[in-house]
Amino acid sequence: MNPFDPSSFNHRTEKLTTGHTYHFVDQLPPGYNRNTPTLLLLHVFFVFHMDSNPLVRYGWRYQIGPWARRGWRIIVPDxxxxxxxxxxxxxxxxxxGSVCCDLAALLDHTGVDRVIVIGHDWGAEIAWRLCLYYPLRVSMVACLSIxxxxxxxxxxxxxxxxxxxPEFAYQVYFADEASTKEIENNLDFFLNLILYSGAEVTRWAPVSCPPHFEVPVMGIHRLIWRFEFYLQAFRNSLxxxxxxxxxxxLRFDEEKEANLPSALPASLPALFVRGTMDPTSQLRHAIRSKDFVPSLKITTLAGAGHWLMVQRKDEVTTLIADWIETTLHTGRSQAKL
Structure with a gap:
């Protein structure tokens, strides 16, 4: 499994019972059986997992191999x-809610009863909600940034x-119907603003030319993101x-109709990882979330920005893997008592 060669991962494309067709990586370790822990890795926005374009890089590319070598099944959907x-x-x-329904159908299709769900950015938002919509399908949850x-x-x-x-002010622009075409027409400028600041620094940048909005600059070097490949991948596809x-x-209405609980079960192991230089991941929000996630462990990475699994790939890979193994070991030990 080469993190720079998407063809080295096992790709699948399947139509789900929801009617949607999903492409995903499904990496099985040697000796896999139904008791093998399965990790479901989620990320949307600026991360692609396309097998049709070998130049597009994986957001979780550095974690798939090491975690599979720990003996876990790894599922990474687009x-x-x-x-x-x-x-x-x-x-x-x-x-x-609709995306969670798709993911539950994906688990059904792959024969997985329960997963350790790990998400970043929108993938984190989806991961948290998967715990609420389908609590019996999640055994652990770890989220980055959100x-x-x-x-x-x-x-x-x-x-x-x-x-x-105000750190989420850019979302007002993204929600505007006019934003799609405007961003597509200024894609080079937009991706430069989001992905590249010339240094490993995260900051707010005022914008005086199209697109007309303030946006958090995530500050990763071009060579990490392969800027030209993302430019090609996002052209006319936003x-x-x-x-x-x-x-x-729509999300508010569906959550109200579903009568979702406000908190996760105290028995559900939960981990949150944030970077001190990420404007979308304020410490006050993380601390407040402990009121609703009783088991939550918060880990802060000093000097890290938003794209943690790329910027701090080794640290994040080991941190989450060790947390999973410790939690699994604790659960097995308690089961023997």
Missing amino acids: CLGYGGTDKPSELSAYTI PFFPPARSFVTLEASVKKA AGPLSYYKTKR
Whole structure:
């Protein structure tokens, strides 16, 4: 499994019972059986897992091999709207509840009862909600950058939300119907702004030319992200990724209808990892999330930005793997008592 060679991973494309076709990596370790722990790795926005384009890099590319060599099954899907997975036009398909339904169907299709779900960015938001929508399908949860936020009791507009959390102000622009074409027409500028600041620094940058919004600069060197490949991958294909930002009202309605609990079970092991230089991962939000995730362990990486599994690949790989093994060992020991 070569992190720079997507063809070295085992790719599958399957139609699920939800009607959506998903492309995903399904890496089985030697001696796999139904008792083997399975890790479900989630990430959307700026991470592709396409087998059709060997130049596009994996967001989890550094973790798949090491974690599979620990003896775990690794499933990494292109979420809806990305890569080789379907890109429906209807907005309702991109709600987190709908995507969680797809993921539950993916687990059914792959014969997996319960997973250790690990998510970053929107993938973290989906991972937290998978624990609420399908609690019996998740044995552990680890999230990077985005902490747990409980279902809202009343609807709050995106504009009102960002007044309290201005670090998410860019989402107002992404949710605007005009944003897709404007970003696509300024894609080089936009990707430079998001992915590259010339140094390993994360900061806010005012924008005075199109697209007209403030955006967090995540600050990773071009050579890490292979900028030109991302430029090619996202050209005229941002409608799906940006659809997630347009579903706030739909997400509120579906969570209210589902009567989701506000907290995760105290028995569910949970880990949250954040970087001190990530403007979208404020410590105050992480601390508040402990009120709703009783078992939560918070780990802060000093000097790290948003793209943790790439910027701090070795540290993140070992940190999460050790946490999983310790948790599994503790569970086995308790079962023997």
